[in-house]
Amino acid sequence: MMTLYGSPTSPYVRKVRVMLIELGLEDRIRTEWLDPHSRPGSLTRQNPLSKIPTLQTEDGEVLYDSRVICEYVDTLHGGAPMTPADGTAHWRHLTTQALSDGILDAAVERVLEGRRPADKQHDAWIAKHKAKTDAGLDALEQQVDRLSAPDGPTDLPAIGVGCALGYLDFRLPQDQWRANRSALAACGDAYLARPAMQATAPQE
Ligand SMILES: N[C@@H](CCC(=O)N[C@@H](CS)C(=O)NCC(=O)O)C(=O)O
Numbered sequence: 001m002m003t004l005y006g007s008p009t010s011p012y013v014r015k016v017r018v019m020l021i022e023l024g025l026e027d028r029i030r031t032e033w034l035d036p037h038s039r040p041g042s043l044t045r046q047n048p049l050s051k052i053p054t055l056q057t058e059d060g061e062v063l064y065d066s067r068v069i070c071e072y073v074d075t076l077h078g079g080a081p082m083t084p085a086d087g088t089a090h091w092r093h094l095t096t097q098a099l100s101d102g103i104l105d106a107a108v109e110r111v112l113e114g115r116r117p118a119d120k121q122h123d124a125w126i127a128k129h130k131a132k133t134d135a136g137l138d139a140l141e142q143q144v145d146r147l148s149a150p151d152g153p154t155d156l157p158a159i160g161v162g163c164a165l166g167y168l169d170f171r172l173p174q175d176q177w178r179a180n181r182s183a184l185a186a187c188g189d190a191y192l193a194r195p196a197m198q199a200t201a202p203q204e
Contacts, residue, residue, distance in 0.1 A: 002029045005043050005054040007036070009202040011104050011167035012066040013053040018159050019070055021196040023077045028058075067097060070156055082156045093157050096146050099136055100160035104167060106132035111171045133168070133175065141181040150190035162191040170202045 004020075006013035020026050034040045039050045046062045047054040054064045055072070063069050074082045083093045106129040113126055140161060148155040165188040168177045178185035191197065 002058055003056040004029050004031045005034060005046065005056075006031055006052045007033055009170070009204070010052050011108075011163045011202070012101075014163045014166065014200050014202070015066050015159050016053045016055070016069050016073065017200045018163065018196045019073050019082065019156070021199060022154050022159070023073065023079070025073065025076060028076075067101070070159075074156070080153070082154070082159075092146055093155065096143065096157035097160045099139060100157070100164040103133050103136040103140075103164045106130075106136070107164070107167060107172055130175075133172075133177075137177050137181060137184065141184045144183045144187045147187060147191075150187055150194065154194070154196075158191060162188065162194070162197055166192055166197065166201065 004013070004016060006017070017031075020029060032042065034043055034052070036043060036050050036052045043052070043054060044050050046056060047064050049064070051064060053066050053069055054062060055069045056062050057072070063072055071083070084090045109129045110126050110133075113121055113129075147158040147161055150158070165177060165184075168175055169192075178188070
């Protein structure tokens with residue numbers, strides 16, 4: 001049995017959970033919920049960075065971060081890989097995952113900054129990261145054809161984008177990421193309706 005260290009609201013953990021459900025591998029994993037910001041010993045003994053997701057494999061190997069774990073999970077099934085092995089498609093998959101993770105990283109920075117006392121918050125820092133999420137979403141609007149169809153077999157770029165959009169709905173709904181991005185809105189909403197996305201929707 002593998003152990004996934006995570007939290008029910010982490011979008012990075014959600015990527016792994018969605019992938020496991022999509023691949024029918026949930027039964028091979030137990031999940032330990034924790035708060036990584038409090039540096040719990042059960043996590044820091046495995047990952048000195050105290051970040052989630054962290055995965056302990058059945059062989060006792062410890063893996064992080066989410067992209068490493070997703071790459072590992074992609075070796076655990078006999079179906080078509082969720083990232084093509086080579087060619088232009090391979091590099092596009094990796095870059096689209098970097099794009100959706102970058103959107104997430106910038107969004108998380110803003111959310112964490114917003115939790116600081118009002119007089120300690122840095123407006124320029126918030127604006128800089130808002131510009132990253134906005135520009136990243138604009139790029140996705142131009143590249144929706146690089147994502148797997150929302151109603152067919154899924155892949156890692158689509159999972160990453162789905163979890164990023166779900167996080168924006170959850171923590172930054174005021175961004176209205178759908179506005180002026182009709183292609184991304186249609187594709188994203190159809191993707192968010194997938195059973196694996198519904199089953200992992202973040203809740204306080
Ligand atoms: N690049 C990492 C990001 C993971 C990450 O930042 N997770 C957050 C939770 S959403 C975390 O563990 N934060 C705790 C901390 O940074 O101390 C990944 O893809 O796994």
